[in-house]
Amino acid sequence: MKYHSTRGEAPILEFEDVLLAGLARDGGLYMPESWPEISDEDMAALAGVPYAELAVRIMSPFVGKALSEAELGDIASRAYESFSHAAVAPVSQIGSNEFLLELYHGPTLAFKDLAMQMLGGLFDHVLKKRDRHVTIVGATSGDTGGAAIEALRGRGSISVFILHPHGRVSDVQRRMMTTVPDKNVHNIALEGNFDDCQAIVKALFNDHAFRDRTSLGGVNSINWARVMAQIVYYFAAGLVFGAPHRAASYAVPTGNFGDILAGFAAKQMGLPVDRLIIATNVNDILSRTLDTGEYKVEGVVPTSSPSMDIQVSSNFERLIFEACDRDAGEVRGLMSSLSQSGAFTLKEKVLAKIRQDFDAARADEREVAETLQSVYETTGRLIDPHTAVGLAAGRKVAQGSAPLVTLSTAHVAKFPEAVKEATGVTPGLPPHLEGLMHRDERMSILPNDVAAVRSYIEDHL
Numbered sequence: 001m002k003y004h005s006t007r008g009e010a011p012i013l014e015f016e017d018v019l020l021a022g023l024a025r026d027g028g029l030y031m032p033e034s035w036p037e038i039s040d041e042d043m044a045a046l047a048g049v050p051y052a053e054l055a056v057r058i059m060s061p062f063v064g065k066a067l068s069e070a071e072l073g074d075i076a077s078r079a080y081e082s083f084s085h086a087a088v089a090p091v092s093q094i095g096s097n098e099f100l101l102e103l104y105h106g107p108t109l110a111f112k113d114l115a116m117q118m119l120g121g122l123f124d125h126v127l128k129k130r131d132r133h134v135t136i137v138g139a140t141s142g143d144t145g146g147a148a149i150e151a152l153r154g155r156g157s158i159s160v161f162i163l164h165p166h167g168r169v170s171d172v173q174r175r176m177m178t179t180v181p182d183k184n185v186h187n188i189a190l191e192g193n194f195d196d197c198q199a200i201v202k203a204l205f206n207d208h209a210f211r212d213r214t215s216l217g218g219v220n221s222i223n224w225a226r227v228m229a230q231i232v233y234y235f236a237a238g239l240v241f242g243a244p245h246r247a248a249s250y251a252v253p254t255g256n257f258g259d260i261l262a263g264f265a266a267k268q269m270g271l272p273v274d275r276l277i278i279a280t281n282v283n284d285i286l287s288r289t290l291d292t293g294e295y296k297v298e299g300v301v302p303t304s305s306p307s308m309d310i311q312v313s314s315n316f317e318r319l320i321f322e323a324c325d326r327d328a329g330e331v332r333g334l335m336s337s338l339s340q341s342g343a344f345t346l347k348e349k350v351l352a353k354i355r356q357d358f359d360a361a362r363a364d365e366r367e368v369a370e371t372l373q374s375v376y377e378t379t380g381r382l383i384d385p386h387t388a389v390g391l392a393a394g395r396k397v398a399q400g401s402a403p404l405v406t407l408s409t410a411h412v413a414k415f416p417e418a419v420k421e422a423t424g425v426t427p428g429l430p431p432h433l434e435g436l437m438h439r440d441e442r443m444s445i446l447p448n449d450v451a452a453v454r455s456y457i458e459d460h461l
Contacts, residue, residue: 001064003030003224006321007335008328015066016126019225020134022218023205028331029318030224035268036061040244043270047239051088052076055118055232058269062228067125075121082107082117084430089114089233091240091405094379098395100387100408101237101250108176109411109430111259112147115221115229120151122225123217127157134217135461136160137204139197141255142169142307143410145187146176148219153182158217161457163188163197166445169306172414172429172436179439186460192448193300195312198256202314203450210454214461221258222314230262231269238271241403247272251394251406253386254278254286255308257315259407264319264357274402278360279393281308281368286316287360293351295334296343304368304418305385307410312338320346323353363392372422382412382419382427 003018007028013021018030038058046054055076056069063072080088085105092100106113127134136158138148145162152160162177166189178187190197201220205211221227234250241248250273252260260276267273280287281303289295297311317331323346324330337344346354363371371388375381383391387408398404412419412427420426429436446452 001062002033004033004326004328005030006317006328007332009332015063019122019126019223020217022216022220022223023202025208027202027206027335028328029222029314031318031321032062032224035265038270040270043235043239043244046235051232051236052080054236055080055229058232058235059228062224071125075125076118079117079121083113087236089236091237094375094381097401097403098391099403099405100383101233101405102408103233104384104408104411106147107432108143108146108150109414109433110143110147111230111407111409112143113150114233115226116144116147116151116219118229119219119223119225120155123152123158124155133157133159133215135214135457136217136219137163137201137457138219139163139194139201140169140177141165141194141310142173143414144220146173149177149180149185152219153180153185155184159184159186159461161186161188161460163190163200163453165189165193165197166191168193168302168309170415170417172416173306175436175439175441178441178443179436181442186457187443188453188456189443189445190448190453191445194255194310195300196448198312198314200448200450200453204454204457207454214457220314221256221261227258227262227265227315227318230259231266234263234266234273235271237405238266238273241405243272244270245272247274248403248405249273249275249277249394249398251277251279251390251398251404253305253308253390253407253409254280255310255313257286257313257319259409260358261315261318264322267357273357274400275398276358277390277394277397278358279390280360280362281305281389282362282364283309283311284362285311286313287362289346290351290355290358290360293346293348294343295338295346297338303365303385304415305389307386308389319354320350323350359397361393361396363389367392369422372419376423376425382423382425383408384410384412384415385418386410
């Protein structure tokens, strides 16, 4: 499998190099040159297959010859052995035709674990084979950082620097990063929002001298391997609902667009998908874009679902690339406009192509609280605010008889204040995280400045 940049001016790479590169050298994101197809017969045969085995089957075409099936299988087995549910990503029912895809059973209680545990194993395998060291720099709006640190901690071939927006993640999210004592882990609390963190990470990748000097690598969903691993749980859910013979709709709490892009990829591979529903909170740039065709950056408003408090959704560029029939020149023009003016407008034919697969809706803070409360009152179970955004948005636009599957992206214990305010119940941490709130923290508060972050990384390598 070959990979091409969405902006068309970076080298064409194979999987191992895409894994290590993260962001393409032209500022674009890597995409597979074609979508592997899974036949109905082969898909039906995957029903009941253990999750790790399913992961190998789905990811093998993207990995190509970089790893043997046995090597990939070994990495997948180790990646998912720490999950607290045997199914890894189980489906549960909350209404007559409403379901949750539970993606919070990993070590850091968020959907990021399903990709990040694979990514850690893939990095380790490739770096040992090449006898190399890599410096991982990532940005997090809350969950990516903890999942990345958990997956990469203690690995001698990797140094990890994670930027989070100072004071804009939950206490549990922050402590999952800052209480890890391993010497290869460094936490940076940036005086800004998530978009500022992400902009600095991209700026560091685009500083080619620094990038080469430090062997920079990425774990954000700019890294194709993250999206690749997330495709798996769409197939896992689809098979529960009778794929390839029956389709489902998926409501996805959306920030950086990687999670729902994986659903689009699954559909391209043959999974029957009725609708992909982009669910946003009041930071609704994506729902506004689907309504009007104008992608316009506005200020970020802090909410009870902080992982979605984003205006620049990096992976949306990958979808635009597909909707533009892979015209890299058109993508470059749009991204240049975004950089210069903070906005761009999609051509009507591009917008129409996106709307063939996607719907979008927003949920404000009142709707989120009401959804948290109603789910608790009708089912007796607690959901987190991000899941509530997905469910509220999905209910607004879902049509027809297809099951509505909301991706439940985080454990309620990561957002106890918001859950208690809406339901009156304070969720507790699972046993393996007892004592988290009393452990010593390690982090450095830095200004919103590329040079300051660059110097910090070089001083701590």
